[in-house]
Amino acid sequence: MTMSNPGGRRKPPTIHDVAREAGVSRGTVSRVLNGGHYVSPAAQEAVDAAIRRTGYVVNRHARSLITGRSDSVGFLLTEPQERFFEDPNFNVLLRGCTQALAAHDVPLLLMLAGTEDERRRITRYITAGHVDGVLLVSSHSGDPVAEELREAGVPLVACGKPIGLGSKVSYVAADDRDGARDMVRHLLSLGRRRIGVVTGPLDTPGGVERLAGYKEVLTEAGIAVDERLVVSGDYSRASGEAGAERLLARAPEMDAVFVASDLMAQGVLSALHRAGRRVPDDIAVGGFDDSPAATAATPALTTIRQPWDRISSEMVRVLLAQIGGEDPAAVILPTELVRRESA
Amino acid sequence: MTMSNPGGRRKPPTIHDVAREAGVSRGTVSRVLNGGHYVSPAAQEAVDAAIRRTGYVVNRHARSLITGRSDSVGFLLTEPQERFFEDPNFNVLLRGCTQALAAHDVPLLLMLAGTEDERRRITRYITAGHVDGVLLVSSHSGDPVAEELREAGVPLVACGKPIGLGSKVSYVAADDRDGARDMVRHLLSLGRRRIGVVTGPLDTPGGVERLAGYKEVLTEAGIAVDERLVVSGDYSRASGEAGAERLLARAPEMDAVFVASDLMAQGVLSALHRAGRRVPDDIAVGGFDDSPAATAATPALTTIRQPWDRISSEMVRVLLAQIGGEDPAAVILPTELVRRESA
DNA sequence: TTCTCTACTGTGAACGCTCACAGAAGCATG
């Protein structure tokens, strides 16, 4: 008549309970749990049934204590959080990574290193081995946290090519340069010749590479790069607006503009609209990212799709491989031109 | 001359090392780590110094194994992920919760229950005690996952009042009804009398409450609620656009519209612009959320600010309290009218 | 038969921590 556990959570079954239920030893249950090598079919089946009956779930803490692995990874965002959290790409990346990890039964810990204090805490947490590896989002160059983790030998995969770090850190990135080339070639194929560019921050690889692609294609086409047609932004909407205004002031004859992010391209569209330029008739606009902003814009943006789903799944694949002992790797993924109305 | 640990991570110091270093026992170190009661100042200091010297960080797995707590919480997103991940509010909430938890040294595990399979895995994971509690984002009514967790006695705090669940689940929400009342009163004070509304989904508390606030104020002002002026959307931009078109078709004389989210309000502005209506001269537009979309819109949106930073910190506070043994609680936070250009 | 090899199983010891308990020392109270 007494309640065994009034109002609380029941104590979950242990591997011991399963062993008793199945009539085998703890060792055998453990072997079944970890791949099932060297277990007889009969034992295998008995254990499986016992697990199902008891509703057993492995206690990861006990496992981690002995293996030294945590079987979890961190998703680390350093530096300007505002920029990222406003960026729809970040969402897609975070979701993709979470899901890819879930498929491997690996939990994701979200870590935001904003203040100096948080950086220290997080660095300690990671180097203490509370996560097995880190997915790093920090396009910024020479990140001190990343450097410290790399030195501590923590498996690390960056999103986008890290500038500051040595070659020993893995990364997965879209082919920014090639994407930019595609877009500029497309603008040329439309007959445009006075093509401006609003770049991303030039301390990020994406900013640098996309600008490089732009210059390459122009040069190949025999068009001299005119520095009046080059301005840089910070991927924000506002900076796109400001960039477009500067371009119009400096080169009113411009007939196309390549913008290094969709968010900035939205700003560019606003500025052009205010200036009375019709898009794409007077001036063609090409974006980059294929984020929700691209379809929300009026007119809908012609843009370069970054394969975020593949980027996230590759980041996870590379990280898990590296945790498993493989060497760091770099993965570059192709982009795709998406034609809509703006160019 | 032999490398003790070629190319790998060094084995971190244990509580034992610290005890030896400080010249005390494990027990004393443990006491210092957990609040420092019943420790002499001398021991306290010796241990602190030893911790600093050795760079000791507690092994959470070992601790969790014995305490039965995991000292981590889950951030669970069920149902339509697209909607949330596109929603800037989600970002702010996620960030706020992560930071509030970090201040308590509690890691956040991100859990996305999209497919039926993922729901099962996550439910098992949580009920197995791998997290101490759950921050729930699922405005949808009668969520089966939430129901299961509640029954299992897992501490739970929802964001927004859950419709389906019993009264035993905690939640933190903005005062949707009062916010809606403020906005509609504001529109009335502008002299508008034919006020339309684009509601949120009516299976969510936000959707229901904001509509209720709208109706209350109109009734109080002696204006009969005209159902032709009421359409509902799903918080997406596109549904706002469609909603506005329907309203214009049904009630062309409309001189204001209250839109239950900024994202939808953006859509409404597009539709009004296309229809040649000037905002706010011909028609005033009021949004809800004060998301980045509000300032990005042209004209900038007058809207209702939801106190997301407070919502997230309150969610964390209530959850930790509940994990600590306190009873479930409901917290309703006030909203604020933000005047910009659209109304 | 005897030995070896393979396939499988059980057993203790650890992993690093917390908790309960026992005990010591200091001080006031009877």
Next chain:
DNA sequence: CATGCTTCTGTGAGCGTTCACAGTAGAGAA
């Protein structure tokens, strides 16, 4: 002087796993 109370400290046990090792049984070879 015994007794109690408070404050502090050390010790052993045990949390639920995995891992190394020892051991068993059966098959095949010598």
